[in-house]
Amino acid sequence: MTIYEFFRNDRFAALAGVELSDVRPGYARATMTVTPDHLNAGGTVQGGAIFTLADLAFAAAVNAYGNLAVSIQSSIYFHRGLSSGVLAAEAKAIKVGASIASFEATVTDEAGETVATFVASAYRKDVTLPFAKP
Amino acid sequence: MTIYEFFRNDRFAALAGVELSDVRPGYARATMTVTPDHLNAGGTVQGGAIFTLADLAFAAAVNAYGNLAVSIQSSIYFHRGLSSGVLAAEAKAIKVGASIASFEATVTDEAGETVATFVASAYRKDVTLPFAKP
Amino acid sequence: MTIYEFFRNDRFAALAGVELSDVRPGYARATMTVTPDHLNAGGTVQGGAIFTLADLAFAAAVNAYGNLAVSIQSSIYFHRGLSSGVLAAEAKAIKVGASIASFEATVTDEAGETVATFVASAYRKDVTLPFAKP
Amino acid sequence: MTIYEFFRNDRFAALAGVELSDVRPGYARATMTVTPDHLNAGGTVQGGAIFTLADLAFAAAVNAYGNLAVSIQSSIYFHRGLSSGVLAAEAKAIKVGASIASFEATVTDEAGETVATFVASAYRKDVTLPFAKP
Numbered sequence: 001m002t003i004y005e006f007f008r009n010d011r012f013a014a015l016a017g018v019e020l021s022d023v024r025p026g027y028a029r030a031t032m033t034v035t036p037d038h039l040n041a042g043g044t045v046q047g048g049a050i051f052t053l054a055d056l057a058f059a060a061a062v063n064a065y066g067n068l069a070v071s072i073q074s075s076i077y078f079h080r081g082l083s084s085g086v087l088a089a090e091a092k093a094i095k096v097g098a099s100i101a102s103f104e105a106t107v108t109d110e111a112g113e114t115v116a117t118f119v120a121s122a123y124r125k126d127v128t129l130p131f132a133k134p
Numbered sequence: 135m136t137i138y139e140f141f142r143n144d145r146f147a148a149l150a151g152v153e154l155s156d157v158r159p160g161y162a163r164a165t166m167t168v169t170p171d172h173l174n175a176g177g178t179v180q181g182g183a184i185f186t187l188a189d190l191a192f193a194a195a196v197n198a199y200g201n202l203a204v205s206i207q208s209s210i211y212f213h214r215g216l217s218s219g220v221l222a223a224e225a226k227a228i229k230v231g232a233s234i235a236s237f238e239a240t241v242t243d244e245a246g247e248t249v250a251t252f253v254a255s256a257y258r259k260d261v262t263l264p265f266a267k268p
Numbered sequence: 269m270t271i272y273e274f275f276r277n278d279r280f281a282a283l284a285g286v287e288l289s290d291v292r293p294g295y296a297r298a299t300m301t302v303t304p305d306h307l308n309a310g311g312t313v314q315g316g317a318i319f320t321l322a323d324l325a326f327a328a329a330v331n332a333y334g335n336l337a338v339s340i341q342s343s344i345y346f347h348r349g350l351s352s353g354v355l356a357a358e359a360k361a362i363k364v365g366a367s368i369a370s371f372e373a374t375v376t377d378e379a380g381e382t383v384a385t386f387v388a389s390a391y392r393k394d395v396t397l398p399f400a401k402p
Numbered sequence: 403m404t405i406y407e408f409f410r411n412d413r414f415a416a417l418a419g420v421e422l423s424d425v426r427p428g429y430a431r432a433t434m435t436v437t438p439d440h441l442n443a444g445g446t447v448q449g450g451a452i453f454t455l456a457d458l459a460f461a462a463a464v465n466a467y468g469n470l471a472v473s474i475q476s477s478i479y480f481h482r483g484l485s486s487g488v489l490a491a492e493a494k495a496i497k498v499g500a501s502i503a504s505f506e507a508t509v510t511d512e513a514g515e516t517v518a519t520f521v522a523s524a525y526r527k528d529v530t531l532p533f534a535k536p
Contacts, residue, residue, distance in 0.1 A: 011173050012180035015149060039145050040193070046146035047189045047205050052182025059174070071181050072368055072389050073341050075209045075477035077504045077521060079497035094519055095481035099367070100340055100391055102479045102519065117496055117504065119479060119521055121340050121389065123368055206502055206523050207475050209343035211370045211387060213363035228385055229347035233501070234474055234525055236345045236385065251362055251370065253345060253387055255474050255523065257502055279441050280448035283417060307413050308461070314414035315457045315473050320450025327442070339449050343477045 026093035044081035160227035178215035294361035296328035312349035428495035446483035
């Protein structure tokens, strides 16, 4: 199984239309094309949709080392609202220790403007994941 | 329009199966029945689904004052994984100032165990929302 | 050695005038009497002073279980500025797992108004601390 | 008054030994030479000292635009402990809006290793600060 196939089993990310496009240990990129289903009652992309996009990129980047990492905490900063277009999240390792890993993901729109900043920590377990290390 | 009707227009929360059950200024409760669509590749509820549940409760509680509040930042702490059952989020005001409001939401499972802790800040705009204040 | 003696060795907390007044596993209370030394350039208590107060309460509460816990992440929300008086921080466990623990601390002024909300996660190591468990 | 003179009035940052070395709108750098007074009971630099360093860099960078900005929220991630040396914090604007600004600060040691990641939001008030804009 590839890591892409593994993360295709993330049903909630699939529901949100998130697609993983590039993964290696410590790095991942994911995209989401905004549709009316992503909008909140005010007509802009719901924070939970943006979180889900960033979180999948983070999950892929931290799990790409091959052992299961579970999320401890995430902080997300919303910088601008938008209602259409393609959003991209790039997750990058800040520090990957034996037990704790911290990552940052930046969400941008098609013009390259920063839409959200996401920082997260995960706990790395002694559980080997069922995919070939990318 | 009631505030419940207004938030039924949150398309992403609806996609995630989030239902608002109780709202007043400074307080809201929302629930989400876990289905396979909420699970991540590891088989537990995706962080984005839990975030969306907590965020809708927060959005309802802070917008219930009648003027538009937009999210600045959220921190979410994940305390335990789970794969089924009904999750409930209760959002409560910590401080509601003229411009900035801070809220906390606790997500619990059916046994009353805390699943996640969510804290968020919003910026309150001079924009009146189109519902009767609950 | 008591846990109070142990934390008296926190030199930075001592510099900041933080005093630990009550500690048990999962709970701690600390106070700080505001002096001119705590103020920022705008004349209100510096965020770092409030953070130090909350962080010491958190450190005491999470280390009171007897094994070393190191901080992974903290989020702090500042609700009101102030320039004098006694601040108190109460830290309480949200979830204490085998490896990861999450705590919340609320900082209040003498009138009981909430000044700041602090949430933090720590990694619990297999290192026994040199004090009698309170 | 210069912005350096203004921030020399941050008494708590001065107590913590924080020195501002470079400021312009949207950017600031500050340093802190670790002394025994910065250590916690475990013998490593206290989180509150690192927070104070990062927070002063953030405060300088966001206030350098000339109008008063007050901190709403900060998240800090601690990546490694240390007991000596010079720490440097660099704060950079992520987004500076009319009312809300978000910044990131990275704290590094002398070897350039990342010690902490700090992200913060501030509310920008209509209050002009008493220094010449750098």
